[in-house]
Amino acid sequence: MSVNDATHATPNQAGPAAPGNPAIAEIVRAHSDWAGGLMPALHAIQHHAGYIDRAHIPMLADVFNLSTAEVHGVVSFYTDFRTTPPAGPLVQVCRAEACLSRGGDKVWNAARTAAQWAPVEVAEVFCLGNCALGPTVAANGQLHRVLDEGDIEAIVGVAVRRAQGNDPVDGPAAAAAAPVGPAGPASANRASAAVVVYVPRDAAARAAGADHVAAALAAAPGVRVVRNGSRGMLWLEPMIEVTTPSGRVAYGPVGVTDVPGLLAAGLLQGGEHPLRLGPTEQQPWLARQQRVTFGRVGVVDPLDPDDFLAHGGLAGLRAALAMQASEVVAAVTDSGLRGRGGAAFPTGIKLRTVLDTPSAQKYIVCNADEGDSGSFADRMLMEGDPFLLIEGIVVAGWAVGATEGFIYIRSEYPDAIATMGAAIATAEQRGWLTGLADDAGTTGSVGVLGSDFPFRLHLRVGAGAYICGEETALMESIEGKRGVVRAKPPLPAIAGLWGKPTVINNVLSLAALPSILADGPAAYAALGTGRSRGTQVVQIAGNVARGGIFETGFGITVRELVEDLGGGSYSGLPVAAVQVGGPLGAYLSVEQLDLPIDYESFAAAGALLGHGSMVVFDDMVDLLGMARFAMEFCAAESCGKCTPCRIGSTRGVELIDKIIAGDRRDEHIEVLMDLCEVMADASLCAMGGFTPLPVRSALALHHELHPDSGGARDSHDLSTQGATA
Numbered sequence: 001m002s003v004n005d006a007t008h009a010t011p012n013q014a015g016p017a018a019p020g021n022p023a024i025a026e027i028v029r030a031h032s033d034w035a036g037g038l039m040p041a042l043h044a045i046q047h048h049a050g051y052i053d054r055a056h057i058p059m060l061a062d063v064f065n066l067s068t069a070e071v072h073g074v075v076s077f078y079t080d081f082r083t084t085p086p087a088g089p090l091v092q093v094c095r096a097e098a099c100l101s102r103g104g105d106k107v108w109n110a111a112r113t114a115a116q117w118a119p120v121e122v123a124e125v126f127c128l129g130n131c132a133l134g135p136t137v138a139a140n141g142q143l144h145r146v147l148d149e150g151d152i153e154a155i156v157g158v159a160v161r162r163a164q165g166n167d168p169v170d171g172p173a174a175a176a177a178a179p180v181g182p183a184g185p186a187s188a189n190r191a192s193a194a195v196v197v198y199v200p201r202d203a204a205a206r207a208a209g210a211d212h213v214a215a216a217l218a219a220a221p222g223v224r225v226v227r228n229g230s231r232g233m234l235w236l237e238p239m240i241e242v243t244t245p246s247g248r249v250a251y252g253p254v255g256v257t258d259v260p261g262l263l264a265a266g267l268l269q270g271g272e273h274p275l276r277l278g279p280t281e282q283q284p285w286l287a288r289q290q291r292v293t294f295g296r297v298g299v300v301d302p303l304d305p306d307d308f309l310a311h312g313g314l315a316g317l318r319a320a321l322a323m324q325a326s327e328v329v330a331a332v333t334d335s336g337l338r339g340r341g342g343a344a345f346p347t348g349i350k351l352r353t354v355l356d357t358p359s360a361q362k363y364i365v366c367n368a369d370e371g372d373s374g375s376f377a378d379r380m381l382m383e384g385d386p387f388l389l390i391e392g393i394v395v396a397g398w399a400v401g402a403t404e405g406f407i408y409i410r411s412e413y414p415d416a417i418a419t420m421g422a423a424i425a426t427a428e429q430r431g432w433l434t435g436l437a438d439d440a441g442t443t444g445s446v447g448v449l450g451s452d453f454p455f456r457l458h459l460r461v462g463a464g465a466y467i468c469g470e471e472t473a474l475m476e477s478i479e480g481k482r483g484v485v486r487a488k489p490p491l492p493a494i495a496g497l498w499g500k501p502t503v504i505n506n507v508l509s510l511a512a513l514p515s516i517l518a519d520g521p522a523a524y525a526a527l528g529t530g531r532s533r534g535t536q537v538v539q540i541a542g543n544v545a546r547g548g549i550f551e552t553g554f555g556i557t558v559r560e561l562v563e564d565l566g567g568g569s570y571s572g573l574p575v576a577a578v579q580v581g582g583p584l585g586a587y588l589s590v591e592q593l594d595l596p597i598d599y600e601s602f603a604a605a606g607a608l609l610g611h612g613s614m615v616v617f618d619d620m621v622d623l624l625g626m627a628r629f630a631m632e633f634c635a636a637e638s639c640g641k642c643t644p645c646r647i648g649s650t651r652g653v654e655l656i657d658k659i660i661a662g663d664r665r666d667e668h669i670e671v672l673m674d675l676c677e678v679m680a681d682a683s684l685c686a687m688g689g690f691t692p693l694p695v696r697s698a699l700a701l702h703h704e705l706h707p708d709s710g711g712a713r714d715s716h717d718l719s720t721q722g723a724t725a
């Protein structure tokens with residue numbers, strides 16, 4: 001495995017990043033023979049020194065055989081990279097839709113004020129994957145749920161003290177610490193008499209205080225804490241589970257101060273307490289689901305390979321290895337699986353194309369960039385069942401004849417990066433993956449599971465660019481370049497990573513493969529409706545009372561998810577809008593919530609299911625402001641390759657500002673609608689092509705709710721919003 005380290009830890013104090021600094025030279029040298037090594041090298045330099053000194057760019061150019069302009073180009077493209085020393089520890093404030101729906105802008109303003117009195121570096125970020133419990137802030141990579149603006153002061157204070165070495169280390173490393181960490185001696189202590197209490201190590205649970213709860217429980221006699229993934233009922237986090245002879249019993253949300261009372265009430269016997277929820281599997285939220293991909297998440301210790309095996313792990317890979325490659329592809333085709341990353345392309349056709357394209361080298365790329373506000377399923381899967389994703393990637397490799405794979409995870413997910421990195425190392429040790437080096441230190445070539453099929457897996461970390469979720473930009477980024485979108489054709493399946501045939505799939509698409517192989521395609525295809533087969537992992541987020549993950553066959557309606565399961569708004573005010581499918585998705589009105597969740601129904605309504613996120617807004621929502629945000633987001637995240645997106649988005653912000661100000665409103669709405677048409681028709685990719693969807697729908701809904709205060713005319717309702725890019 002090779003992994004670049006992009007956690008937002010406080011830079012170590014090894015000295016300034018001065019030219020000629022031998023430590024920097026060593027970092028660069030260590031990455032010199034990595035494929036696409038520039039990005040990992042930049043991450044490592046920044047991790048070491050806190051920034052990338054421009055004086056080192058000629059050395060980087062020399063080592064990676066690039067021009068200095070190319071290295072400057074990469075450094076300047078990615079938000080994460082900085083060329084000046086930071087004022088102090090990094091405090092990132094989420095300004096994306098789900099956090100905005102719960103007052104994120106107030107938190108952003110409070111954080112900027114904090115930067116005036118504390119030595120911290122405050123930065124905006126678009127989504128940290130904690131969209132059901134926002135507003136969210138990350139300090140040195142550790143997520144915090146912010147309940148009011150006052151919390152900011154405490155978060156900043158802790159970040160500063162930690163940077164000064166006056167507080168314990170935080171961040172993903174804390175979750176890994178014994179005795180409460182993921183590597184907590186689950187296997188070693190399995191025989192002990194202690195009662196097992198599960199405390200999630202999921203980043204959202206940790207943001208709500210799970211580490212403190214785990215530490216308090218671990219200190220109690222007769223308790224063995226196991227850090228599991230989250231069951232997905234995020235409003236109940238930290239939700240702990242105690243094992244009893246009749247099954248697991250859940251309690252939540254548990255704060256650290258609740259622990260003594262819980263123990264006194266007989267927690268270890270499943271005793272009564274106001275926080276007792278009852279048997280976990282009988283919770284209505286869980287009982288109503290059809291969990292396939294998330295079947296093990298929350299059940300197992302994510303980093304215990306034996307727990308994985310005991311719960312059916314590797315059955316899909318073993319079945320695949322017993323089949324011919326073309327039979328595996330046929331099974332995936334028969335299952336009806338379509339890509340879960342947004343475009344819903346049939347996965348079997350993609351695999352078939354790569355299988356049929358002759359090449360000595362092929363690649364599997366797992367798209368774990370998950371930048372959509374409201375989305376966190378990929379993160380939860382990687383943190384809750386990382387071996388499943390590895391298994392799915394190896395199945396895909398066997399199916400098409402690829403012997404090398406990359407997982408590209410966004411830097412905003414340090415917990416997922418740490419968990420996946422540890423899982424890959426374990427999988428290499430167990431022979432589920434081919435290691436980069438065997439015991440003798442030679443390059444590994446041993447086949448997976450004792451077969452003659454070798455497969456190596458690498459981890460790469462993004463650097464704060466939303467557009468790197470687009471598949472061709474992502475491959476550019478793995479190659480160590482700016483994340484600029486490539487024109488298609490050629491398709492990645494023909495000429496992808498380094499020009500070789502490449503399968504690029506979303507985390508959930510690849511994670512669906514093992515069950516398709518283990519249980520047969522018919523079982524998977526039996527779920528769902530029409531041409532939308534299998535299960536959809538819906539993420540309910542934003543201003544919602546009960547947010548989380550809900551996996552079910554296609555066909556459930558948005559209303560059932562938001563009103564019935566989600567319980568309406570978090571604020572208690574009426575729900576006014578739901579944005580489905582991420583920042584490029586449409587705002588649905590309350591009347592439109594009966595839309596069934598399936599690709600065809602969404603397309604027919606001019607909407608986009610995307611990665612399955614639902615962001616709820618109450619009737620305090622400023623829809624003109626959200627239309628402006630969509631354009632602002634596009635302007636900030638555009639790769640810059642084509643004019644309609646690069647320039648159009650900036651002009652769009654200016655136009656909406658004029659509309660908000662009441663400056664020749666009708667005229668400017670007319671121009672804005674023309675601009676949307678041009679962006680939809682002429683953008684190279686869906687970034688510019690779909691941005692008109694949230695803009696038009698937010699304006700139309702604003703007009704519907706406030707007919708006298710501007711917004712789109714009636715002709716610009718949802719049914720006329722289809723984008724063509």
Ligand SMILES: Cc1cc2nc3c(=O)[nH]c(=O)nc-3n(C[C@H](O)[C@H](O)[C@H](O)COP(=O)(O)O)c2cc1C
Nearest residue numbers: 339340341367369370371469470471505506509686
């Ligand atoms: C602007 C933009 C952002 C995207 N972000 C993601 C992402 O974060 N994750 C993802 O899987 N796909 C994303 N996609 C879709 C990918 O381009 C691609 O369709 C997907 O990785 C294919 O995998 P699938 O077939 O399994 O869905 C994005 C597309 C665009 C245009």
Ligand code: SF4
Nearest residue numbers: 639641642645685688
């Ligand atoms: S639409 Fe935007 S993100 Fe996509 S290629 Fe054009 S400039 Fe780049």
Ligand code: FES
Nearest residue numbers: 094099128130131
């Ligand atoms: S964490 Fe803020 S929108 Fe996802």
